[in-house]
Amino acid sequence: MDAKxxxxxxxxxxxxxxxxxxxxxxxxxxxxxxxGWLLDIYQRDKRIYAVLALFLIVCQGVVLETxxxxxxxxxxxxxx
Amino acid sequence: xxxxxxxxxxxxxxxxxxxxxxGLLGGFFGVGGSFLAGPALFAMxxxxxxxxxxxxxxxxxxxxxxxxxxxxLGNVDIKLGALMVVGTIAGVEAGAQLIQQLKRKANVDQVxxxxxxxxxxxxxxxxxxxxxxxxxxxxRREISNPxxxxxxxxxxxxxxxxxxHIARRxxxxxxxxxxxxxxxxxxxxxxxAILLVAFVGGFFSGFLGGGAGYxxxxxxxYFLGIPTHIAVGTDLFExxxxxxxxxxxxxxxxxxxxxVALVMxxxxxxxxxxxxxxxxxxxxxxxxxxxxxxxLIGAAIIVYGLITGGHHSR
Numbered sequence: 470m471d472a473k474x475x476x477x478x479x480x481x482x483x484x485x486x487x488x489x490x491x492x493x494x495x496x497x498x499x500x501x502x503x504x505g506w507l508l509d510i511y512q513r514d515k516r517i518y519a520v521l522a523l524f525l526i527v528c529q530g531v532v533l534e535t536x537x538x539x540x541x542x543x544x545x546x547x548x549x
Numbered sequence: 550x551x552x553x554x555x556x557x558x559x560x561x562x563x564x565x566x567x568x569x570x571x572g573l574l575g576g577f578f579g580v581g582g583s584f585l586a587g588p589a590l591f592a593m594x595x596x597x598x599x600x601x602x603x604x605x606x607x608x609x610x611x612x613x614x615x616x617x618x619x620x621x622l623g624n625v626d627i628k629l630g631a632l633m634v635v636g637t638i639a640g641v642e643a644g645a646q647l648i649q650q651l652k653r654k655a656n657v658d659q660v661x662x663x664x665x666x667x668x669x670x671x672x673x674x675x676x677x678x679x680x681x682x683x684x685x686x687x688x689r690r691e692i693s694n695p696x697x698x699x700x701x702x703x704x705x706x707x708x709x710x711x712x713x714h715i716a717r718r719x720x721x722x723x724x725x726x727x728x729x730x731x732x733x734x735x736x737x738x739x740x741x742a743i744l745l746v747a748f749v750g751g752f753f754s755g756f757l758g759g760g761a762g763y764x765x766x767x768x769x770x771y772f773l774g775i776p777t778h779i780a781v782g783t784d785l786f787e788x789x790x791x792x793x794x795x796x797x798x799x800x801x802x803x804x805x806x807x808x809v810a811l812v813m814x815x816x817x818x819x820x821x822x823x824x825x826x827x828x829x830x831x832x833x834x835x836x837x838x839x840x841x842x843x844x845l846i847g848a849a850i851i852v853y854g855l856i857t858g859g860h861h862s863r
Binding site for chain 1: 611
């Protein structure tokens, strides 16, 4: 394995570990509080729920993409 | 963990791991991964209507991550993606209409299942044969002219397929309006060719479920002559828009458990990053060769479903 591939592998492994810790915190803090509120909206108005569902997944997509990219950049700068 | 909207009890670790695997495959091959996600959710006792809607929702989030990463790598042709959305949505509606017709006349699960197996095995066999042929040609080139071949091998995005002559013939069709796809390196191509490929992809998506990236990505490479890396990135961009449309319609019908989708997506986000980055290390024909087992896994899951009498992903 060459140096470039080894660095990539190490940075990905560190990223997975840091990311796992963040995701764990996310489960306990955010999902726990969101659950009841979303169920209530789901039962009351499906149209609002549909817009909210799309909004939440798009927001999470953007936030996690930014987070994983920043993490990878930070780890690579530390390795260099 | 209890997911009250769909009334299911699923371990969040299971969802994260499934999401990670699907994200990895999606980032690398430009596919939605429904042929794995659907059966994985169904196996945990989730009702089939929620399986379809929730899977589509998680695909939206995952495609954003992969498409953004591919965009940064210069692998997304936005103009091509935007044009394809039109054909895809029309195709999805046509596929869904055919399903409605079949529901009235025949055993829809068996008809769709057998069609799915034929399509997946055909794509897999064809891509295996084509990629292998292309890699053999490269190897022969390396022996006859090692310097030029090495130079070309270093440029992983310089792509070629054994069916380049078909794409060239399609480029010569002068059926207006003609469009130029600068990012894909195509000077002139009929808009109708793009719409037809998108329509066929959308038709299979509506007929068989999921994003149908397994048919759209190879069609873009072989028929439109799009380089594999750009086909993967553009397909993800296109899936992002069509899956958003699907999410809204399914959520209005009450078929989406957003909490399951959010948990699955946390795994998919990191998997998609790694998968998209990995495309930089492989040449087009090799990516296509790695793609070969995926449709076969999907076909095996459907065969299992048909034998045991269960449903696959609808």
